[in-house]
Amino acid sequence: MTTIAVLGAGKIGEALLAGLLRSGRAPADLLFSERHPERSAELTARHGVRAASPAEAAREADVLVVAVKPQDIDTVLTEIGDLRVGTLVVSLCAGLPTSLYESRLPAGTPVVRVMPNTPMVVGEAMSAVSGGTHATEEHLALVTELLGAVGRVVRVPENQQDAVTALSGSGPAYFFFLVEAMIDAGILLGLPRAVASELIVQSAVGAATMLRDSGEHPVTLREAVTSPAGTTISAIRELEVHGVRAALIAAIEAARDRSVELGRAT
Ligand SMILES: NC(=O)C1=CN([C@@H]2O[C@H](COP(=O)(O)OP(=O)(O)OC[C@H]3O[C@@H](n4cnc5c(N)ncnc54)[C@H](O)[C@@H]3O)[C@@H](O)[C@H]2O)C=CC1
Numbered sequence: 001m002t003t004i005a006v007l008g009a010g011k012i013g014e015a016l017l018a019g020l021l022r023s024g025r026a027p028a029d030l031l032f033s034e035r036h037p038e039r040s041a042e043l044t045a046r047h048g049v050r051a052a053s054p055a056e057a058a059r060e061a062d063v064l065v066v067a068v069k070p071q072d073i074d075t076v077l078t079e080i081g082d083l084r085v086g087t088l089v090v091s092l093c094a095g096l097p098t099s100l101y102e103s104r105l106p107a108g109t110p111v112v113r114v115m116p117n118t119p120m121v122v123g124e125a126m127s128a129v130s131g132g133t134h135a136t137e138e139h140l141a142l143v144t145e146l147l148g149a150v151g152r153v154v155r156v157p158e159n160q161q162d163a164v165t166a167l168s169g170s171g172p173a174y175f176f177f178l179v180e181a182m183i184d185a186g187i188l189l190g191l192p193r194a195v196a197s198e199l200i201v202q203s204a205v206g207a208a209t210m211l212r213d214s215g216e217h218p219v220t221l222r223e224a225v226t227s228p229a230g231t232t233i234s235a236i237r238e239l240e241v242h243g244v245r246a247a248l249i250a251a252i253e254a255a256r257d258r259s260v261e262l263g264r265a266t
């Protein structure tokens with residue numbers, strides 16, 4: 001069996017481990033590395049998966065998944081030490097290019113860069129994968145299968161990964177922000193918080209399901225809600241007056257720029 005080690009079992013690393021277990025991978029084929037001993041103990045208790053040092057994980061793994069913050073990559077690459085020849089390295093880190101790993105790891109190491117997102121926790125991640133210089137079709141297929149256990153997967157050229165990071169990597173935060181603001185609006189209008197929250201969360205689930213399953217363009221779906229001289233158009237006019245569309249475009253451009261910066265900082 002393929003042994004998969006996750007370096008950095010925080011939000012994303014743990015969600016991946018849990019998803020791999022749900023998809024039928026045996027706990028004995030998985031291991032993780034965490035710098036905080038309490039966190040390690042908690043994860044082993046919860047998932048029955050073994051903790052190891054980065055160096056042990058790297059020695060044992062066929063697939064080494066890197067899920068530390070980009071700012072911690074130098075330390076982790078130093079701690080890994082020697083990698084077995086042919087070990088597949090899968091980076092989930094925002095901004096970090098495959099060339100960074102290739103320059104620090106043994107010559108010929110296959111590297112796949114992935115940008116997932118937190119809906120991985122509920123098996124609804126959106127992940128984009130790109131192969132580095134030595135990643136073969138088999139490596140990309142394996143990573144697609146692994147990430148397929150926790151959501152949808154697309155393949156993109158690596159030069160699109162900073163844009164992907166800004167759109168779907170950070171994307172859930174924009175939706176959460178919108179939901180938070182809409183609940184506040186409910187409070188302003190005098191609704192109890194619990195009622196406002198239920199109304200908005202279910203509306204978000206319904207709207208997201210329609211977007212995914214209807215095949216309709218978002219404009220068509222929005223037009224179907226927007227009656228002549230009705231309530232929705234009054235709200236839409238305010239969104240346009242306040243520049244919400246331009247703000248979202250600028251926000252996503254800023255996230256893309258930050259992803260590029262993170263890659264350059266290492
Ligand atoms: N949170 C998100 O929405 C997304 C995060 N990512 C990427 O995933 C990576 C992980 O992000 P999160 O899970 O949010 O961060 P996190 O902070 O929850 O998890 C990182 C974990 O790495 C551990 N760690 C750090 N240095 C270590 C070392 N030397 N050895 C062992 N463990 C070490 C930390 O203790 C922590 O538990 C980041 O690179 C991020 O860019 C990608 C997509 C979405």
Ligand SMILES: O=C(O)[C@@H]1CCC=N1
Pocket residue numbers: 094165169170
């Ligand atoms: O904010 C971040 O840097 C990470 C990467 C994508 C989502 N969260």
